[in-house]
Amino acid sequence: MSPGSITQLKLFYLIALAFIMFAFDQPAVIVGLLVVQLLFWLGSALPVAGIWTAIRRLRLFFLIIILSFAFIGTDNDQWHSIPIGPWAIKINLTSIQLALLMCLRVITLVIASNWVRLSSPKDAFVGGLRAIGLPELVALGIDATLDNLGGGGGRGKGDGGGRHRDKQPEQDNANSLTFAQIRSGDVTVATDWFARHFKKAREALADRYQDLPAATIHDLTIVLGVSLAIMSLKLLQILPGLPVAPGHKNILIIPLLLFAARATHGRFGATSTSMVAGIVSFMLGYGKYGILELAHFIVPGMLADVLTPLARATSRSGRLLQFILIGAVLGLGRFAANFLIIVLAGAPQIAFLLYLPILISQVTFGALSGFVSLVFPKDAKDLEKQNQG
Numbered sequence: 555m556s557p558g559s560i561t562q563l564k565l566f567y568l569i570a571l572a573f574i575m576f577a578f579d580q581p582a583v584i585v586g587l588l589v590v591q592l593l594f595w596l597g598s599a600l601p602v603a604g605i606w607t608a609i610r611r612l613r614l615f616f617l618i619i620i621l622s623f624a625f626i627g628t629d630n631d632q633w634h635s636i637p638i639g640p641w642a643i644k645i646n647l648t649s650i651q652l653a654l655l656m657c658l659r660v661i662t663l664v665i666a667s668n669w670v671r672l673s674s675p676k677d678a679f680v681g682g683l684r685a686i687g688l689p690e691l692v693a694l695g696i697d698a699t700l701d702n703l704g705g706g707g708g709r710g711k712g713d714g715g716g717r718h719r720d721k722q723p724e725q726d727n728a729n730s731l732t733f734a735q736i737r738s739g740d741v742t743v744a745t746d747w748f749a750r751h752f753k754k755a756r757e758a759l760a761d762r763y764q765d766l767p768a769a770t771i772h773d774l775t776i777v778l779g780v781s782l783a784i785m786s787l788k789l790l791q792i793l794p795g796l797p798v799a800p801g802h803k804n805i806l807i808i809p810l811l812l813f814a815a816r817a818t819h820g821r822f823g824a825t826s827t828s829m830v831a832g833i834v835s836f837m838l839g840y841g842k843y844g845i846l847e848l849a850h851f852i853v854p855g856m857l858a859d860v861l862t863p864l865a866r867a868t869s870r871s872g873r874l875l876q877f878i879l880i881g882a883v884l885g886l887g888r889f890a891a892n893f894l895i896i897v898l899a900g901a902p903q904i905a906f907l908l909y910l911p912i913l914i915s916q917v918t919f920g921a922l923s924g925f926v927s928l929v930f931p932k933d934a935k936d937l938e939k940q941n942q943g
Contacts, residue, residue: 561674561682568670568845575663579900581655588662595665598673608664611842615895616657622905623653656899663898667844671837676700679837688829691770691820694763695777695830700837702758702782741926744806748783748813749937755779773818776934777827780814784831784851785838801888801916808884808923809930811855812877815862817933824862828855846894854887870928878924885920889913 571587578584595605624645636643674682680700684693755778763771787803815824832851841847861880867873892912896905906913931937 557675557678558681558685561670561678562685564670564674565682565686568666571666572663572845575659575898579656579659584655584659584662588658588665591662591666591669595669598669600669600672604668604672605665608668608842608844609661612657612661612664615660615842615899618905618908619657619896619899619901620650620653622901622908623649623656625649625904653899653901656901660895660899663846664842664844667836667846668839670845671839676837683833689826691773691777691826692829692833694774695781695826696833696837698755698758698762698774698778699781699785699830699834702754702778703785703834703838741929744809744926745931745937748779748810748931751783751786752779752934752937755782769819772934773820773823773826776814776817776823777830780810780827781830781834783810785834800912801885801919804881804885804888804916804919805923805926807888808854808858808881808920809927811858811884812862812880812927813930813932814855815858817931822856822859824855824858825852826855828852828858841891843891843895846891846898849890849894850888853890854884857884857887874924874928876924877927878921881923881927882917882921885917885923886913888916888920 571591574583574587592605596602636645671679680693680697683696688696752775755775759771759775759778763774766774784807787806811824811828814827817823818826820826828851829848832848835841835851836845836847841850858880861883865873865876865880867876889912892909896909899905931939
């Protein structure tokens, strides 16, 4: 059997495993699937340390899940009092056992995601995605993005969820973009930074896909340029005038997705772009939720395609307001992976309350992106015009 066929089977297995993990919560099923996945990992000769890395990166999530379960009742409660000075806090040991079981459910899917990624050659992985029906524009975008980043997607060093250390994307020497500049409408630093990635994309595609229609080449250039820009944000400390909090990169990611939605000829330009960025991010080992990390990108991309045609205000204040509202909605979409992982863990509603600060941060920075979207280029011609000016 060819590497591509094997990778295709692995992808089908991962999809099936995700459905099973959402559908069943029986201890025997969860533990049994975890054991099977650990055997797959060891059978592929991947380092055991990679499993520990995946678990360690999820430690905050596990703590939130355990805390959210600890104080709720079940059918067979076993309450235990923990003295804290003059007070005593009661926790339910039965609920904590259930929480640990739900954590095993999450770690099984994350380890499976990392196993598929690390045990599959890059070319076979992309080929497997095409075989299961990935759109041509997305498949071409993934291939081109990986080539321009200079690696990723293969076995790597086997860190099991961290970044590949054999070849990392070249760091971008972008200048700092401060909140004062954003508020004043001076985002030249951001447009210059994106223009470099767009130029790199256009040069990379100039001779490679000559047989494709001009419209496809145009859209692929947009997808590649935006994807390269988004991936470079993984290595940048941006916006020094703002606190580093969850979602702070939304200030640039959301305008990029809105640009993709407006600048491509196809109806789903932002969705295609976000799928490329999400899958490449997964293949390079960014994020901690495995295959569910794709939701961080794909959901806001879909929202960008849906909401962009509705942005019809003409006055500056009206356009700013609509971009703030659209940015807030896309920021909400950037919480999708957290939402899915909480649902997968079967956590009670209090878990959403504990995650509320992260949600607020995502939405807030999404709203702030409206100041950048207001003056960000509308399409490729507008980008060139701004940089010439």
